[in-house]
Amino acid sequence: MSKAKTVVKLFLSMLKIGAFTFGGGYAMISLLQDEFVIRKKWLSEKEFLDLVVIAESTPGPIAINSSTYIGYKAAGVLGAIVGTLGMCIPSFTIIYVISLFFDKFLSLTFVANAFKGIQVCVIYLIFSAGLKMFKSIKKNLFSILILAVTVVCMIVLSIFAVKFSTIYYIIISGFAGLVFYLITKRKAEESK
């Protein structure tokens, strides 16, 4: 298959997945696997599993991490660009059109009230997304401690109106993870 043809196919597949998947990046993973590993065979099963780990271990939207990776594997740097574009275009278009009408829509009293109800629901959805992620991680004293300290610090600082950026939490806990890893490695070596 010529490269041009691959790039076009890649673009169309990403466009399709971007336009029809609800639930964000995590929901996309199984669709991407179906499309690119099983049907198109552009990635091996192992490459795809690597992709999932890389997407989770790097910053940024999971869907973008995935489409850049798959695009590169299919057709190099051009593939990465085209794949990522294909993934973004449907979202961008749909949301931009909605944003044009949204304020007008909200000026209807019933709609504004409906959105007050929705706001409550979204708080629940955020909480349940956190719980779902919690179920999927390795639970040990270290991870529970990091989680608990983060939750308590963030709530207390917010109540006391102390500014402490989210970014610091991420940097500190990444550093703590590294230190914890080095200590456990050292202990393992000593006990050998």
Next chain:
Amino acid sequence: MIYLDLFLTFLEIGAVSFGGGYGMISLIRELTVSKGWLTQSELLNFIAVSESTPGPIAINMATFIGSHKGGVLGAFLATLGVVLPAFIIILIIVIFLKNFIKYPAVQGIMAGISPCVIGLILATAIIMFLSVGINISVLGDTFKPNLTALIILAAVILTAFIYKKATDKKISPVLLILISAVLGGVLYSV
């Protein structure tokens, strides 16, 4: 300048947030609400729309907030900002760092970051609940339960719970959003 500000803010969000769209919410909230770009209610509305439309939630939110503050150019720049770091980092990894995930140090760092991101998500939800549900944002606020909001929350939790028990599947977020929209529309209107 709002355009540059939108681009840089979302570049920062794209560069440091882990855990996908929901993992970004705490930072998005911090950066946009503090700048006065959005109120907390607007942010929650945008999350609801982002969740109820197809596509990556992070892209939907960047486009929405960008468009809200800076029209089509703002939407474009915010989206570009949130995409660029992920795009560049993944290219560097696939081209130069093929063994990235095998480095034990990376696993060590992620063992710290993953629970932290979950903590950030849970804490953000709790902080939002305190302000919407009982009107407490900072110390000194008077405790004032918002009954309608608490009823809707109880109904949402109950619906999700019953659905899970009855079908053994998780209820779709879009369905929950629809139910809460009807409840909000009716309860706040009477």
